[in-house]
Amino acid sequence: MKLPSEFVEKMKGILQEEAHRFFATYEEEKASGLRFNPLKIDRNTFLDIVPFALSPVPFCPTGFYYDAHEQPGKHPYHAAGLYYIQEPSAMFVAETLQPNPGEKVLDLCAAPGGKTTQLAAMMKNSGFLLANEIHPKRVKALSENIERLGITNTLVTNETPEKLASRFEGFFDKILVDAPCSGEGMFRKDDEAIRYWSEEHVQQCARQQQHILECAYRMLKEGGILVYSTCTFSPEENEQTIEAFLQKHDDIVLVPIEKAAGIQSGKREWTNTGLETIERTARLWPHHLQGEGHFVTKMKKTGPSPVWKGRYASSNVSKQALRDYRNFEKATLQIEITKTMYAFQHHLFALPEDCPSFDGLKVVRAGLHLGELKKQRFEPNHALALALQRHDVQQSLDIKSDHIECMKYLRGETLSTGEDRGWLLITVDGYPLGWGKEVKGTVKNFYPKGLRINM
Numbered sequence: 001m002k003l004p005s006e007f008v009e010k011m012k013g014i015l016q017e018e019a020h021r022f023f024a025t026y027e028e029e030k031a032s033g034l035r036f037n038p039l040k041i042d043r044n045t046f047l048d049i050v051p052f053a054l055s056p057v058p059f060c061p062t063g064f065y066y067d068a069h070e071q072p073g074k075h076p077y078h079a080a081g082l083y084y085i086q087e088p089s090a091m092f093v094a095e096t097l098q099p100n101p102g103e104k105v106l107d108l109c110a111a112p113g114g115k116t117t118q119l120a121a122m123m124k125n126s127g128f129l130l131a132n133e134i135h136p137k138r139v140k141a142l143s144e145n146i147e148r149l150g151i152t153n154t155l156v157t158n159e160t161p162e163k164l165a166s167r168f169e170g171f172f173d174k175i176l177v178d179a180p181c182s183g184e185g186m187f188r189k190d191d192e193a194i195r196y197w198s199e200e201h202v203q204q205c206a207r208q209q210q211h212i213l214e215c216a217y218r219m220l221k222e223g224g225i226l227v228y229s230t231c232t233f234s235p236e237e238n239e240q241t242i243e244a245f246l247q248k249h250d251d252i253v254l255v256p257i258e259k260a261a262g263i264q265s266g267k268r269e270w271t272n273t274g275l276e277t278i279e280r281t282a283r284l285w286p287h288h289l290q291g292e293g294h295f296v297t298k299m300k301k302t303g304p305s306p307v308w309k310g311r312y313a314s315s316n317v318s319k320q321a322l323r324d325y326r327n328f329e330k331a332t333l334q335i336e337i338t339k340t341m342y343a344f345q346h347h348l349f350a351l352p353e354d355c356p357s358f359d360g361l362k363v364v365r366a367g368l369h370l371g372e373l374k375k376q377r378f379e380p381n382h383a384l385a386l387a388l389q390r391h392d393v394q395q396s397l398d399i400k401s402d403h404i405e406c407m408k409y410l411r412g413e414t415l416s417t418g419e420d421r422g423w424l425l426i427t428v429d430g431y432p433l434g435w436g437k438e439v440k441g442t443v444k445n446f447y448p449k450g451l452r453i454n455m
């Protein structure tokens, strides 16, 4: 691997006697990890059914390492949202924020959704999570991952941090800024990150991080928690970004992060003022643990915040549309969705709890996408299938993960059953994969075209 020479010199300078251990990790395989999804499966059942060898990530109770030769992204359990593939050190970030059910949480730089999906699971799909991504292409991947993992408490937006800050002053209990950075911790898994690296880019990222943190600050309640993280090593984007932020705000204090399992402290020598409390921050290094590397800071806002003056979203759904949905619900489900409903043209959503009004914001997903209102009938969305449990529906068709029928379904082919039951939840080993509509012995395939596999 050819590392940028300026990067090598800089790391040798700051790491000194540790540098050779750090550089030796570039000769080793990258760490591969996945997190099981507690919204769909418990730990023991997951370990019973998962067909790969796994070993636990010591700093994340839902995280596991898998061998590099495995391809968990291709297994039907991935399509069923039973797990999320995530770089192991990244798993520590949401663990540090520790959101609770019922809280109002913001993930400001969220795509592709590794941390969002972890946060939503920790919140047990309740409360309100705003997952924002500034880049229109990346927000699509975020939204798809939220759908696959069966997340229903999340509003996905495609906004700038400034726009959100002007709308949500003093609104959030907890905020995550997983900042865009120079990605030095990505070098083992992404050649692009190596090619893109320059000292100038490091400085540019540091300026941008300051700006994003300022926006986050405005949105935090008094007593609120702000976690800042990067997947880069440079002190300018880590200790120094936090140092500058603390200098601007005397009502922000660093909350100590417990260090275990090889997690190290941030370094006071790497601040401009020798800031002692920076040791409360955490550094995950590839030569101290199995992971690509992260920097994590936990902060608390102790001073007053403006009282949020916005309003909450209310339903805009017509009586007829609601009737069409309820008819579908009665005929197909065993549960009733009681959340506030919202329609974007013909598409019906069940909003997260405590969802603020999103008028004027670029919304990509507003909670659970229930489906589409077609002429006097309702067609369920894939997201609804993935947010259900098998027993939530009246009719389901279970296929085995190692059976050809499962591949046929994921390829978008029809299935033959000989029955005529209408909407069926198609499950793999009991876990929802998508919808099918059974008419006269044949199940029409509603697995989304964009997700179908070709093999």
Ligand SMILES: C[S@@+](CC[C@H](N)C(=O)[O-])C[C@H]1O[C@@H](n2cnc3c(N)ncnc32)[C@H](O)[C@@H]1O
Residues within 6 Å of the ligand: 090, 108, 109, 110, 111, 112, 113, 114, 115, 116, 133, 134, 135, 138, 160, 161, 178, 179, 180, 181, 208, 212, 231
């Ligand atoms: C480190 S990545 C986030 C990874 C994500 N949290 C996860 O766990 O999957 C940083 C994200 O910030 C976004 N970003 C870039 N510039 C930004 C800006 N000016 N404001 C907010 N976000 C930005 C990037 O598009 C990128 O998706």
